Amino acid sequence: MAMSSGFLGAIEKVGNRLPDPVVIFVWMIAALFVASMIAAAMGASAVNPATGETLSAISLATSENLRRLFVDMPRTLTGFAPLGTVLVVMLGAGVAERTGFFSAAMRASVSKAPKALLTPIIIFVAIVSNHAADAAYVVLVPLAAIVFAAAGRHPVAGIAASFAGVSGGFSANIFPGHLDALLLGITEPAAHLLDPSWTANIAGNWWFILAMTFVFTPLGWWVTDKIVEPRLGPWAPANPAAEVTEEDAEEAEAVSRRERKGLLWAALGALAIIGLWAAMTLGPAAPFINADAGPGERMTPFYNSLVAGFFLLFLVCGVAYGAAAGTVKSQGDVVRLTGQSMADMGPYIVLAFVAAHFVTLFNWSNLGAITAIHGAEGLRASGLPTPLLLSGMVLLAAGINLMVGSASAKWAALAPILVPMLMLLGVSPEMSTAAYRMGDSTTNIVTPLMVYFPLILGFAQRYQKDFGVGSLMAVMVPYSAAFLAAGLIMVLGWAALDLPLGPGATVDYQLPTAASTQP
Numbered sequence: 001m002a003m004s005s006g007f008l009g010a011i012e013k014v015g016n017r018l019p020d021p022v023v024i025f026v027w028m029i030a031a032l033f034v035a036s037m038i039a040a041a042m043g044a045s046a047v048n049p050a051t052g053e054t055l056s057a058i059s060l061a062t063s064e065n066l067r068r069l070f071v072d073m074p075r076t077l078t079g080f081a082p083l084g085t086v087l088v089v090m091l092g093a094g095v096a097e098r099t100g101f102f103s104a105a106m107r108a109s110v111s112k113a114p115k116a117l118l119t120p121i122i123i124f125v126a127i128v129s130n131h132a133a134d135a136a137y138v139v140l141v142p143l144a145a146i147v148f149a150a151a152g153r154h155p156v157a158g159i160a161a162s163f164a165g166v167s168g169g170f171s172a173n174i175f176p177g178h179l180d181a182l183l184l185g186i187t188e189p190a191a192h193l194l195d196p197s198w199t200a201n202i203a204g205n206w207w208f209i210l211a212m213t214f215v216f217t218p219l220g221w222w223v224t225d226k227i228v229e230p231r232l233g234p235w236a237p238a239n240p241a242a243e244v245t246e247e248d249a250e251e252a253e254a255v256s257r258r259e260r261k262g263l264l265w266a267a268l269g270a271l272a273i274i275g276l277w278a279a280m281t282l283g284p285a286a287p288f289i290n291a292d293a294g295p296g297e298r299m300t301p302f303y304n305s306l307v308a309g310f311f312l313l314f315l316v317c318g319v320a321y322g323a324a325a326g327t328v329k330s331q332g333d334v335v336r337l338t339g340q341s342m343a344d345m346g347p348y349i350v351l352a353f354v355a356a357h358f359v360t361l362f363n364w365s366n367l368g369a370i371t372a373i374h375g376a377e378g379l380r381a382s383g384l385p386t387p388l389l390l391s392g393m394v395l396l397a398a399g400i401n402l403m404v405g406s407a408s409a410k411w412a413a414l415a416p417i418l419v420p421m422l423m424l425l426g427v428s429p430e431m432s433t434a435a436y437r438m439g440d441s442t443t444n445i446v447t448p449l450m451v452y453f454p455l456i457l458g459f460a461q462r463y464q465k466d467f468g469v470g471s472l473m474a475v476m477v478p479y480s481a482a483f484l485a486a487g488l489i490m491v492l493g494w495a496a497l498d499l500p501l502g503p504g505a506t507v508d509y510q511l512p513t514a515a516s517t518q519p
Helices: 006-016 021-042 063-071 073-078 081-098 101-110 115-132 135-150 155-168 178-192 206-232 246-282 300-325 331-344 346-365 367-380 386-400 407-424 429-442 453-461 469-497
Strands: 045-047 054-056
Touching: 021 346, 021 367, 045 367, 063 073, 063 346, 073 081, 073 346, 081 101, 081 135, 081 300, 081 331, 081 346, 101 246, 101 300, 115 135, 115 155, 115 206, 135 155, 135 453, 155 206, 155 429, 155 453, 155 469, 178 407, 178 429, 206 429, 206 469, 246 300, 300 331, 331 346, 346 453, 367 407, 386 407, 386 429, 386 469, 407 429, 429 469, 453 469
Parallel strands: none
Antiparallel strands: 045 054
8 A cells, every 4th residue: 555644644544553343342332331321320311203202321231131132142143134144145256256257257347448437337336236235245345346456456446436336325326226215214204293194205316316326426436546546556466477488378378268168157147047036026926026015115025135146146157157167176166165255254253243232232222312313403403594404414414324324223213303393494305315315325434333344344455464444444534525525515406406306306395284283
């Protein structure tokens, strides 16, 4: 890595002095125990505006919580949502990587592509792939590193660009998806506190998230090529190519022939898996379509199936490539390669163990919900004009996101206050949702508490062993700052110009006469 200097260098130096993430989470669990005891003793609480229920801080040192901690320990680990996703996908991806399929496919795909176009392509694909939810982190990010490395560019820059697209642009996309159904589904009961007739429109943020996609893609491109990659410096592989002899050239041509055959077989395998998924999505009695659900939730089984789909896709492609290229000679080879891929995931499983317990204990203490509710109440009491209030929503969501990663959990706590408050100020529930999701999206990539942050760090350390927590934070801060600044401008501009947020969704809102008489 190039010599660190300036503000980002300071972030990197300070961050790299931090202990291993596992140790950090252990310290945070200890601090959480102390904080919960103090908050409970002080009677910290908040009223859930949706239910009227008073949420009180709960000490984690009670007999009941201590018993739950140790009795539920296995369940806490296995119930950690990212763990299953990572392990399932990596079972297939590990085989595809070790048979040589990924390397051959990436070399073939970028052999004639101009290097300058790799960055926007990676970022755009990363943004669109967030419909695949968690699978995008464990599939696209390592692939981006391979693509960049194959093109002679720094693989960590590919990791950063794809991570910025998948996570920093988590709310952006070209089509509404499961996140829209989830967030607007939370918005609807919040709006019903004032207007029981209001119904959520799954496409209510469509134009907004589409604009986010075409704002974040060139912005991420500029940050990658002008800030991140120059700062990383030139990249040299650990084993640079030696002088090529005539015998080496003949062997390389033989390998190339085997690789082309392997890629052809892998392509046929990919078509088979894609055809299978298409049949189960578009065919009669399609199991991946919930015909009884509303329009926004009909595709939920399909989105949820993508983790298994990626597993089978990479497994089949890897095995087909290996059988044709000669890197897989028996069934035992496939089992051995899957075992090796799981062995590489050992450090992540250790980290998942402590991270899962921190998240679970944080939920038990109620401190996350109490913090979110009081933060929203403070924003409401500020008396800011509506445009600045929307900006405050963006900053509030961005700030809380550094501590509480779940988009739905934060919005479930914030929406019952913020949505009715802004409705009374003439702002539609769709605009409130758009402002929230903008802030929630932009700071995912700079907090070590984000559940996939350690996984991304592990990907980077494959190429640069001394790459630490501070290094990753320093690499991602420019993306986060640029996306947040652009997001604030977008929200302010959208509200000022009164642009439609989606089909039938406007910025302005007026309470029906009957609803306006309610307190």
